[in-house]
Amino acid sequence: MSRVAFITGATRGIGKQIAITLAKSGCNIAVNYRTENDDLKSIKQEIESNNVKFFAVQGDVSNYEDCERCVKEIIAEFGQIDILVNNAGITRDTLLIRMKKEDFEQVINVNLIGTFNVTKNVIPYMLKARSGRIVNISSVVGISGNAGQTNYAASKAGIIGFTKSLAKEVASRGVLVNAVAPGFIQTQMTEVLKDEVKEEIAKTIPLKRMGTAQDVANVVKFLTSEDSSYVTGQVLHVDGGMLM
Numbered sequence: 001m002s003r004v005a006f007i008t009g010a011t012r013g014i015g016k017q018i019a020i021t022l023a024k025s026g027c028n029i030a031v032n033y034r035t036e037n038d039d040l041k042s043i044k045q046e047i048e049s050n051n052v053k054f055f056a057v058q059g060d061v062s063n064y065e066d067c068e069r070c071v072k073e074i075i076a077e078f079g080q081i082d083i084l085v086n087n088a089g090i091t092r093d094t095l096l097i098r099m100k101k102e103d104f105e106q107v108i109n110v111n112l113i114g115t116f117n118v119t120k121n122v123i124p125y126m127l128k129a130r131s132g133r134i135v136n137i138s139s140v141v142g143i144s145g146n147a148g149q150t151n152y153a154a155s156k157a158g159i160i161g162f163t164k165s166l167a168k169e170v171a172s173r174g175v176l177v178n179a180v181a182p183g184f185i186q187t188q189m190t191e192v193l194k195d196e197v198k199e200e201i202a203k204t205i206p207l208k209r210m211g212t213a214q215d216v217a218n219v220v221k222f223l224t225s226e227d228s229s230y231v232t233g234q235v236l237h238v239d240g241g242m243l244m
């Protein structure tokens, strides 16, 4: 039977590319989206063109009840969740001196608490199945820190602690939990930066370019495949050598 992969925040950027890549490797795909989006139709078509099933669930990952419902809907549709990719994330960048309490809370609520909300609802099914793969999307900023991103860096560092702790809790039940730490990736999240800023950052990257969503999706595919069956509790950097 085909494996079922659930990807949060998969309407665009890295999440969308992960969904398409896992579909190409033969997984049935469940995506979560927050806002109604015209792109969903084309994502559905692209996924289904790989002869796999597609199912979309609406919900805000920062809302526990939404996550509970989304997971129930996926289980009702597919009966199992074999792969979970916690991808949904936001930024609200500004220096701490100017940061509002809401800017801090929003980022923690979506990125970190969202990861808890979804995982908490999925994990019972993986434990029962005695197998499963969870990949949490962190960031190099969660390791290095970054001026203007105290909220985001705290959320992404939190995801690393969450990943390692859960990996230890569930290893004996055949569930593998890893994190991916992307560097500077071309998506809507980084589109807001001026071209000069992007060029300056690219110069500091040993591989001399921004990453693509596909670069990240390829590593997620590895971490959900048989090839990584002895890898758990790890943080894999996908950053062109930016942080080493």
Ligand code: NAP
Pocket (backbone or CB within 6 Å): 008, 009, 010, 011, 012, 013, 014, 015, 032, 033, 034, 035, 059, 060, 061, 062, 087, 088, 089, 090, 110, 114, 137, 138, 139, 140, 181, 182, 183, 184, 185, 186, 187, 188, 189, 190
């Ligand atoms: P993006 O283009 O901004 O896409 C983010 C996705 O998350 C969107 O589909 C968005 O949906 C969804 N989302 C946001 N808040 C949500 C919520 N509360 N509930 C459900 N879905 C929500 O960002 P991206 O660059 O692809 O980033 C994907 C992940 O990679 C994030 O966790 C990000 O922190 C991480 N990352 C990105 C980079 C980079 O350079 N791009 C680097 C390191 C890590 P809506 O449109 O409905 O908001």
